[in-house]
Amino acid sequence: METFLQQLINGLVQGSVYALVALGYTMVYGILGLINFAHGEVVMIGAMLAISSLNVLLGNGVSPLLALPLCAVIAMLGCMALGYGIERIAYRPLRHAPRLAPLITAIGVSIVLQNLAMMIWGRDYLPFPKFFSNNPHSFGGVIISDIQLLIFVLALTLMGLLLLLVQRTRLGRAMRAVAENQQAALLMGVDINRVISLTFMLGSALAALAGIMVSANYGLAHYYMGFLLGLKAFTAAVLGGIGNLKGAMLGGLVLGLIESLGAGYIGDLSGGFFGSNYQDVFAFFILIAVLVFRPSGLLGERIAERA
Amino acid sequence: MQNAPEKRLHKLLHSRSFWVCALLLLPFATDALLGHGWVRILDFAMLYIMLALGLNIVIGYAGLLDLGYIAFFAVGAYCYALTGSPHLATAFPLSIEGGVHWPFWVVLPFAALLAGGFGILLGAPTLRLRGDYLAIVTLGFGEIIRIFLNNLNAPVNLTNGPQGISRIDPVSIANLHLNVTQPLFGMEIPSVHLYFYLFLSFTWLVILASKRLEKSRIGRAWMAIREDEIAAAAMGINTRNLKLLAFAMGAAFGGASGALFAGFQGFVSPESFSLMESIMILCMVVLGGMGNIAGVILGGVLLAILPEMLRHSVIPLQQGLFGKIIVDPESLRMLLFGGALIVMMLYRPAGLLPSRVRRRELGSDEMAEKP
Numbered sequence: 001m002e003t004f005l006q007q008l009i010n011g012l013v014q015g016s017v018y019a020l021v022a023l024g025y026t027m028v029y030g031i032l033g034l035i036n037f038a039h040g041e042v043v044m045i046g047a048m049l050a051i052s053s054l055n056v057l058l059g060n061g062v063s064p065l066l067a068l069p070l071c072a073v074i075a076m077l078g079c080m081a082l083g084y085g086i087e088r089i090a091y092r093p094l095r096h097a098p099r100l101a102p103l104i105t106a107i108g109v110s111i112v113l114q115n116l117a118m119m120i121w122g123r124d125y126l127p128f129p130k131f132f133s134n135n136p137h138s139f140g141g142v143i144i145s146d147i148q149l150l151i152f153v154l155a156l157t158l159m160g161l162l163l164l165l166v167q168r169t170r171l172g173r174a175m176r177a178v179a180e181n182q183q184a185a186l187l188m189g190v191d192i193n194r195v196i197s198l199t200f201m202l203g204s205a206l207a208a209l210a211g212i213m214v215s216a217n218y219g220l221a222h223y224y225m226g227f228l229l230g231l232k233a234f235t236a237a238v239l240g241g242i243g244n245l246k247g248a249m250l251g252g253l254v255l256g257l258i259e260s261l262g263a264g265y266i267g268d269l270s271g272g273f274f275g276s277n278y279q280d281v282f283a284f285f286i287l288i289a290v291l292v293f294r295p296s297g298l299l300g301e302r303i304a305e306r307a
Numbered sequence: 308m309q310n311a312p313e314k315r316l317h318k319l320l321h322s323r324s325f326w327v328c329a330l331l332l333l334p335f336a337t338d339a340l341l342g343h344g345w346v347r348i349l350d351f352a353m354l355y356i357m358l359a360l361g362l363n364i365v366i367g368y369a370g371l372l373d374l375g376y377i378a379f380f381a382v383g384a385y386c387y388a389l390t391g392s393p394h395l396a397t398a399f400p401l402s403i404e405g406g407v408h409w410p411f412w413v414v415l416p417f418a419a420l421l422a423g424g425f426g427i428l429l430g431a432p433t434l435r436l437r438g439d440y441l442a443i444v445t446l447g448f449g450e451i452i453r454i455f456l457n458n459l460n461a462p463v464n465l466t467n468g469p470q471g472i473s474r475i476d477p478v479s480i481a482n483l484h485l486n487v488t489q490p491l492f493g494m495e496i497p498s499v500h501l502y503f504y505l506f507l508s509f510t511w512l513v514i515l516a517s518k519r520l521e522k523s524r525i526g527r528a529w530m531a532i533r534e535d536e537i538a539a540a541a542m543g544i545n546t547r548n549l550k551l552l553a554f555a556m557g558a559a560f561g562g563a564s565g566a567l568f569a570g571f572q573g574f575v576s577p578e579s580f581s582l583m584e585s586i587m588i589l590c591m592v593v594l595g596g597m598g599n600i601a602g603v604i605l606g607g608v609l610l611a612i613l614p615e616m617l618r619h620s621v622i623p624l625q626q627g628l629f630g631k632i633i634v635d636p637e638s639l640r641m642l643l644f645g646g647a648l649i650v651m652m653l654y655r656p657a658g659l660l661p662s663r664v665r666r667r668e669l670g671s672d673e674m675a676e677k678p
Contacts, residue, residue, distance in 0.1 A: 090653075093653055097652075103442055104648055104651075112645035112646055114641070114645075115639075115642040115645065119634055231443070235447075277458050288448075295436070295440075
């Protein structure tokens with residue numbers, strides 16, 4: 001029972017990070033009908049920027065309590081600029097091209113970002129500076145650390161704020177209008193390009209925070225971390241119903257749970273044949289299963305085939 | 308008006324016998340001019356061309372973006388490795404002492420068939436999906452295969468995990484062992500040259516098959532599906548079966564080249580089959596010109612040779628300029644590939660040597676589909 005609860009908590013924490021990244025995929029998909037393949041790399045760049053700026057800030061004697069929000073802001077700004085640039089360079093010129101074209105540029109962007117990061121930050125694992133005591137709290141044998149608690153609470157808060165933004169503000173209304181029908185939104189005076197740019201920036205800001213969370217949780221960052229994380233977050237978005245914000249949140253949490261419970265129990269269930277080293281396979285199987293049996297996802301509506 | 312020598316040159320460049328001679332002499336010329344190592348690079352270039360042509364069937368003809376193509380290469384390679392090395396015998400005490408060691412002409416079709424089977428296995432559940440979903444699922448499939456290859460060393464040691472399988476039999480055809488220098492008409496033909504001729508003949512076969520397929524009823528149906536699936540279905544094309552066939556065909560070519568790779572290399576391990584390899588083959592197809600055989604070959608040659616040239620020029624250049632290596636050629640290569648993918652899609656979406664249909668489809672605005 002204790003193992004179960006422990007895996008449950010680990011899964012929820014991991015899942016809330018997936019959810020944040022998945023939101024970026026789902027927002028872009030909702031508006032442009034495009035899989036932003038390079039989104040995982042934005043997460044990675046966010047983590048790298050945060051670690052670098054943290055090191056500089058802490059090295060100059062800035063107090064950790066101030067340094068953490070500062071580095072988050074730096075990472076978010078950097079990633080927002082990156083997200084804007086990606087949309088501008090790789091997607092906007094191809095908005096009316098066949099679907100294959102933006103997908104291929106996205107792969108290109110992803111490779112370029114990965115290798116740039118490798119050139120700048122090196123091939124090795126980058127340690128996340130340790131500055132606040134990572135106290136493990138124990139509740140009846142189940143351990144949850146400060147960082148995990150912080151990640152979970154912060155992620156939920158961010159999701160709530162995003163929902164408010166999309167449902168209550170003028171920008172949110174414009175985003176929903178563009179997602180519904182670009183032409184009609186244009187006729188109603190919505191500046192489509194601005195809304196799309198802002199959507200990319202919003203998603204990238206969330207990605208930056210997710211990157212910080214992941215690297216703080218594991219204590220390290222790596223130029224290759226964005227690939228798998230991005231793929232899993234995409235799976236989460238599909239699981240929840242791509243294009244649907246609440247779906248992405250639910251999908252992220254569910255995927256996190258499946259993964260951590262699956263990795264915890266697969267050894268027992270398969271009689272030791274499969275071990276927890278198959279953890280990464282779950283996401284792919286879920287992705288295939290969802291796409292085959294319920295392509296609209298848990299909360300999504302049926303997506304019409306676009307020829 | 309062309310004058311006589313130009314005309315003769317033109318005729319020469321279009322004669323088949325000229326090209327056959329040139330290709331037959333190529334390894335010797337390379338050996339003499341650049342050194343032994345470059346013939347090996349040529350061999351790998353041939354393998355890449357075969358892979359790119361196989362992927363071209365899936366992407367170029369049928370228009371299905373497959374990002375996990377290297378998985379089929381892996382299936383073929385491991386198939387050859389398991390049947391051609393003592394590993395299987397050590398893993399399963401029941402099988403024949405020292406491994407099964409099937410002859411080349413048995414393993415090759417078997418590897419192709421097995422890879423084709425995997426293609427159907429992947430295609431069957433996913434082909435209903437739209438293009439971009441298909442891309443992600445195939446990418447996931449490629450990773451799954453790699454993870455399994457990495458981890459299937461316990462509890463049953465099938466793949467020997469990350470260490471890979473070594474001591475694989477070299478290719479030998481009718482008692483001609485390709486791993487040793489063979490005498491021919493008083494000449495000594497080294498092993499890498501022999502493999503070059505083997506790969507060359509297989510590449511020729513793949514080209515022939517691709518050409519025939521392109522013009523056939525099946526090929527035309529694939530292109531109809533690529534252009535407009537709904538219209539194709541309305542014309543009575545069984546889109547599901549034909550898409551499956553494209554997947555299986557492409558996979559079978561991948562599997563066959565995988566078997567050749569394993570025989571050539573004598574060693575296989577999961578790290579040869581990473582996502583980056585899939586992307587590299589995709590780059591070859593996209594850069595060269597999707598759907599056009601000559602374009603794909605050009606893309607394959609360029610991308611297989613360029614990294615080696617980079618390796619030979621970037622390191623000395625940096626050492627000369629800065630006294631140390633600042634940018635390693637591997638990441639520079641990937642950086643250039645990524646950049647090339649973006650630039651190509653923005654400015655020349657149909658590739659360096661575009662196919663005529665594809666150019667019409669991707670090139671002009673009025674033909675492009677509306678979002």
